[in-house]
Amino acid sequence: MPASNPRAIAKARTLACDVVILDLEDAVAEERKDEARVAAVAAAREGGFGKRELVVRVNAGETRWAADDLAALAGARVDAVLLPKVGSADDVAQVRALLGDDGPALWAMVESARGLHALPALADAAASLRLTALVAGTNDLALDLRCRPGADRAPLLPALARIVAAARAGGMAALDGVLNAIDDDERLAAECAQGRDWGFDGKTLIHPAQIDAANAAYGPTAAELDWARRVIALWADPANAARGAVRMDGAMVERLHLVEAERLVALAG
16 A cells, blocks of 8 residues: 555554555555655554554665654554565665564565575575565566566566575575456466465565455465365364374375475464
8 A cells, every 4th residue: 555645544453465565666656655654653652453464665775765764663653564675685774773673573575586596695684684575576576577467476486486495494484466457357376376385475466356356366365274174173183193194085285285284273373
């Protein structure tokens, strides 16, 4: 949501989303940057977002607004600050120093070749920098790589896989990029399903009409929840305490599957 739009912020408090991202960057015209910053801090102070996480995307570090954005958010009641155009772990470290160790968590957008090159370093530094999510900036990434992704996004898939792998290595969430075609429901459903199949935890969205499709794709299905609950019950049985694998539904279930089962049940909750 553009932080300069009060009606959008009000509506965000009612939407069935997990995270509201108030934008100070691309969605805000230059002449409204200062106004948007003030509005974002005010929205955080007022609250009312319920269980939704509140994240603010600041302007890129090389712009004239970045320092003021970070200064305003250092003490704001936000769950995370989203950094666009991250090209190195040093970019994140500099922001962490400005926000302080007790400041908001950080999210990083990966939207350039430099960002892809920095993924191992970002994963290694994630814990110390409180970097908790990687967001695929697919529009900018395609431009920087000079690739031409169609509906199947085939040219971008290697980059998306690298983002997911780095997120897993660093204990971070991985969020897929936006789909600009807000009226193409079929493409949105396919892209959400593809992102989930490739390991993303969720999808960034640019319109409320896209929320239901994302929730449907990324939320566990009834069959998955049934499997998860039975796996949890299986390993809770004292008779299986000393076993490394147990047969269920004609397949061997190992203890490593318990972690995924617990994750699915927690996600459903």
